[in-house]
Amino acid sequence: MPEQVLTIITFATALGAGVTGGVFFAFSSFVMGALARLPAAQGIAAMQSINIVVINPLFLGVMFGTGAACVALILGALLRWQAAGAAYLLAGGAVYLAGCILVTMVCNVPRNNALAAWNPAAVESAALWSEYVSSWTLWNHVRAVASILAAALFILALI
Numbered sequence: 001m002p003e004q005v006l007t008i009i010t011f012a013t014a015l016g017a018g019v020t021g022g023v024f025f026a027f028s029s030f031v032m033g034a035l036a037r038l039p040a041a042q043g044i045a046a047m048q049s050i051n052i053v054v055i056n057p058l059f060l061g062v063m064f065g066t067g068a069a070c071v072a073l074i075l076g077a078l079l080r081w082q083a084a085g086a087a088y089l090l091a092g093g094a095v096y097l098a099g100c101i102l103v104t105m106v107c108n109v110p111r112n113n114a115l116a117a118w119n120p121a122a123v124e125s126a127a128l129w130s131e132y133v134s135s136w137t138l139w140n141h142v143r144a145v146a147s148i149l150a151a152a153l154f155i156l157a158l159i
Contacts, residue, residue, distance in 0.1 A: 006076050007158065009069055010089065014154035016066030017096050021147030023059070024100075028144050032137045040126035043133070044118055051112045067101045070094075070150070085157035092153030099146020107139035 035043040054060075070093035077089035115132055118125050 006073075006080075009072055009076070010085075010154050010157055013066055013069040013073060013092075013096075014151050014158070016062050016069065017092070017100075017147050017151035017154060020063050020066060020100060021144055021151055024140055024144035024147055028137060028141050032133055032140070036130075036133045040129040041120040044115065044120040044125055044129050047132075048116060048118075048120070051116065063100070063104075067097060070096045073154075088153045088157035092150045092157065095146050095153065096150035100143050100150070103139055103142050103146070108136060108143070111136045111139075 035046055037043075038046065073089045074093040074097075077086040077093070080086055111132060118128060
């Protein structure tokens, strides 16, 4: 992979990881707290709506496009291991793929799928909602930190 192409991909991937991390940071720092303050039925209905609307080409393109770029950067780092910044590229790609993509698929998406089946007005939903907010937010913290850390590692690779 030519150096200029690697630099452009690294820059774009740093931006993608930063944007994704920012979205997750917003959810961790105030969105989930605001939803948790609502009555359970309203919080559930709002999160169900968010989970539908988030499935869009723009957000998924940034999140998963960044993941695809991470694979390219990991390969580029391995092919030019002796070059400056290669370790940062490898680490950034691994952190993003594990902490953002893998955590999303294994931890957050299954919780969202379960939430989609709930009746917000059902009596048992209040207890389920409390557990959902707690566990979903914990894994979202992981995604936020991993995405932001990956962005920082990509920036370090550039400098």
